[in-house]
Amino acid sequence: MNLKISALEYVEQVKNGDISAEDFVSSSIDRIKNVDDKLHAFLQVNSKAVEHAQQIDKKIKSGEKVGQCFGMPISIKDNICIKHSKTTCASKMLEKFTAPYDATVISKLKQEDAIFVGKANMDEFAMGLTTEFSAYGPSKNPWNTDYVPGGSSGGSAVSVSAFECIASLGSDTGGSVRNPASFCSVVGFKPTYGLISRFGLISYANSIEQIGPITRTVKDTAFLLNILSGLDSNDNTTIENGNQDYLADIDSGIEGKKIGIIQEMMGEGIDPSVLSATNDAVSKLEGLGAVCEKVSIDMVKYSVASYYTITATEAGSNLARYDNLRYGYEFPVEGFEFNSYISKARAKFGPEVIRRMILGGFVPSAGHAGKYFLKALKVKSKLTKEVKDAFKKFDYLIAPTVPVLPFKLGEKIDDPIALFLVDINTVMSNLSGIPSISVPFSISNGLPIGIQLLANHGEDKSLLQAAKALESTVNLPEVPI
Amino acid sequence: MVTEEEIEQVAKLMKIDVHDHKEFVEKVHDMINYFDILDSAGVSEEEISMKDLPLTSLREDKHIPFGENLIEKLNNYKGHYVRAPKMV
Numbered sequence: 012m013n014l015k016i017s018a019l020e021y022v023e024q025v026k027n028g029d030i031s032a033e034d035f036v037s038s039s040i041d042r043i044k045n046v047d048d049k050l051h052a053f054l055q056v057n058s059k060a061v062e063h064a065q066q067i068d069k070k071i072k073s074g075e076k077v078g079q080c081f082g083m084p085i086s087i088k089d090n091i092c093i094k095h096s097k098t099t100c101a102s103k104m105l106e107k108f109t110a111p112y113d114a115t116v117i118s119k120l121k122q123e124d125a126i127f128v129g130k131a132n133m134d135e136f137a138m139g140l141t142t143e144f145s146a147y148g149p150s151k152n153p154w155n156t157d158y159v160p161g162g163s164s165g166g167s168a169v170s171v172s173a174f175e176c177i178a179s180l181g182s183d184t185g186g187s188v189r190n191p192a193s194f195c196s197v198v199g200f201k202p203t204y205g206l207i208s209r210f211g212l213i214s215y216a217n218s219i220e221q222i223g224p225i226t227r228t229v230k231d232t233a234f235l236l237n238i239l240s241g242l243d244s245n246d247n248t249t250i251e252n253g254n255q256d257y258l259a260d261i262d263s264g265i266e267g268k269k270i271g272i273i274q275e276m277m278g279e280g281i282d283p284s285v286l287s288a289t290n291d292a293v294s295k296l297e298g299l300g301a302v303c304e305k306v307s308i309d310m311v312k313y314s315v316a317s318y319y320t321i322t323a324t325e326a327g328s329n330l331a332r333y334d335n336l337r338y339g340y341e342f343p344v345e346g347f348e349f350n351s352y353i354s355k356a357r358a359k360f361g362p363e364v365i366r367r368m369i370l371g372g373f374v375p376s377a378g379h380a381g382k383y384f385l386k387a388l389k390v391k392s393k394l395t396k397e398v399k400d401a402f403k404k405f406d407y408l409i410a411p412t413v414p415v416l417p418f419k420l421g422e423k424i425d426d427p428i429a430l431f432l433v434d435i436n437t438v439m440s441n442l443s444g445i446p447s448i449s450v451p452f453s454i455s456n457g458l459p460i461g462i463q464l465l466a467n468h469g470e471d472k473s474l475l476q477a478a479k480a481l482e483s484t485v486n487l488p489e490v491p492i
Numbered sequence: 493m494v495t496e497e498e499i500e501q502v503a504k505l506m507k508i509d510v511h512d513h514k515e516f517v518e519k520v521h522d523m524i525n526y527f528d529i530l531d532s533a534g535v536s537e538e539e540i541s542m543k544d545l546p547l548t549s550l551r552e553d554k555h556i557p558f559g560e561n562l563i564e565k566l567n568n569y570k571g572h573y574v575r576a577p578k579m580v
Contacts, residue, residue, distance in 0.1 A: 111560070244551045247549065247550055310533065313529060313533040316526060316530050319527070320530070334507070350507055354508060357507065360508075362516070366520055366523065369503050369506060369510075369520050370520065372502040372506040373494075373498070382530075382531070383524075383530065386530040386531075386535060387530060388540045389533075389539075389540055390535055391540075392538055393533075393535055393538050395541065427519055428526050431523075431526065
C-alpha cells in the first residue's frame with residue numbers, strides 16, 4: 012500500500028475503487044506501529060479505526076452517500092475534544108480526562124467520514140515550540156530523530172511527515188502549526204482569526220489561537236478548509252466564510268501580485284541557510300511573475316514580548332480551572348487546607364506551564380499591568396495597524412517561517428529567551444489575526460526549511476493560491492524514515 | 493527590575509508550589525525582564541483596539557440539556573449529588 016499520497020489522491024483512489032479505506036487505514040496503523048516507537052507522534056491510537064474504515068467501505072459498496080473524506084486517516088492534536096476519547100493536552104493533570112462532547116471541527120470531519128487514527132503529541136497545554144514540554148516525552152523529527160520536530164503541534168506534523176496518516180489538525184497560538192510544519196517539511200496553515208471554530212479546543216489564549224490543518228500539499232489544506240471553516244453558534248468569534256470554495260481557482264498563480272519581504276524577520280540571528288532559502292523563494296516567485304519588494308514592520312521587534320505577555324495572561328486565567336475541584340485527578344483531600352490542597356494538586360503541571368501561569372499572574376497584576384499587559388495590548392494594536400498599512404501596498408508578505416533550522420533535542424530547553432526568539436516570525440499573524448501558511452521549501456544539511464506567506468484578513472483563499480504557486484517551484488526529497 | 497520576592501508572592505497568589513526554587517525563580521525572572529523591551533516600543537499614545545460584539549450576535553442564553561447522564565460517569569456521587577472535596 013502506498014501511504015505517500017495526498018488527501019485528494021486518496022479520495023480519488025477510494026472513489027475509483029483502486030484502494031479500500033480498510034486497507035489504507037490498516038496500513039496506516041501498521042506504519043504507526045512500525046515507526047512511532049522512534050518518533051512518538053501519538054499519545055493514543057484509535058483501536059477502532061480499522062473497524063470504522065470497514066463501515067465506510069460497506070457504505071461505498073452499498074451505494075450509500077459517503078462523506079467527502081472517504082475514510083481518510085487523520086490525527087488530531089490532543090487538545091481538541093473527541094467525544095468518549097481521552098484528551099490530555101499532554102499533561103498529567105488531564106491524564107484521565109475523557110471528553111464528553113465533540114469539538115465542532117471533529118463533528119464536521121465525522122460528518123464527512125474522516126477517521127481519527129489517534130491523538131497527537133504536543134507541548135503540555137500547547138505551551139512550547141519543540142514538543143519537549145509534553146509530560147509524556149518529546150516527539151522526534153522524522154528527518155533526523157536527534158532533532159526537535161517543532162511545536163506545539165509537533166506530533167501532528169510528525170504524523171503527516173512520516174506517513175502515519177494523511178493529514179492532521181493542530182492549533183496555532185503563536186506559530187504552533189506553522190513552526191512544526193516548517194521543521195518537518197509539511198504544509199501548516201493558520202487561518203484568519205474566526206474562520207475555524209474553536210469550540211472544543213482546550214483554551215490556552217483564546218483571543219489569538221486558531222485550529223489549523225497540517226497536510227502534505229496546499230491543495231489538501233484547501234480541501235480541509237472547505238470542510239472546517241464557517242460560522243459556529245458555539246463560538247461567537249467565528250466569521251462567515253462566504254461559502255468560499257478554497258480549492259476552486261487554486262492554480263490561479265501569482266502573476267502581477269505584489270509581495271513584501273519583511274525585513275525585521277530576515278535580520279539578526281537568522282541562519283544563513285534559512286536566509287539563502289528565503290532569497291531563493293523570492294526569486295522563484297519573481298520568476299512566476301510576482302513583484303517582490305522590501306517592507307518594514309517596525310513593531311515586529313516587540314511582537315514576541317507582546318505575544319508572551321498576552322498569552323501568559325490568558326493562560327493564567329484559563330488554567331485556573333485545573334484546581335482538582337473542577338478538573339483534575341484523584342487526590343485525597345484529608346490533611347489539607349483549601350489553598351494548600353490546590354497548590355499540591357497543581358504539582359502535576361510541568362515546569363513550563365507553571366512558569367507561564369506565574370507570568371500570567373504577574374504581568375496583568377495591580378502595579379504591573381501598565382508596564383506589561385496594557386503595553387503589550389498597545390503593541391498588538393499598533394502592529395495590526397502596521398500590517399494593515401503593508402497590505403495597502405502588497406497582496407502578500409513573505410518571510411522564513413522560523414529563522415533557524417531545527418535544533419537538537421535539549422539544545423534550547425533550559426534557555427527560555429532563546430526559545431522565545433524562535434517564535435519571532437510567526438507570532439505577528441496571531442496578534443494581527445491575519446492568515447499565514449508555511450510551505451516546505453528546501454532541505455539544508457538534511458533538515459527542512461519552510462517559507463511563510465501571509466495575506467490580509469479574510470484573504471485565505473488568495474493566500475492558498477500564492478502558496479500553491481510557491482509549492483509548484485519545489486521538488487523535495489522524501490523523508491528518510 | 494522585578495524582584496524574586498515579588499515572583500514568589502505571585503506564585504503564592506496563583507496557588508502554585510514552586511519546587512527547585514532558585515533555578516525556577518531565576519528563569520521566570522529572566523522572562524519578565526525580557527518583557528522590559530516593551531518600554532522602548534513607543535506606544536504610550538496608542539489606543540488599545542477593541543472589537544465590539546453586539547448582544548444580538550450571541551447565542552440564546554438558554555439551558556441545553558446534555559444528551560447523556562453525566563452524573564453516572566462520576567466516581568463519587570449519591571442520587572443526584574456529587575461529592576466534592578471537603579475543604580474546611
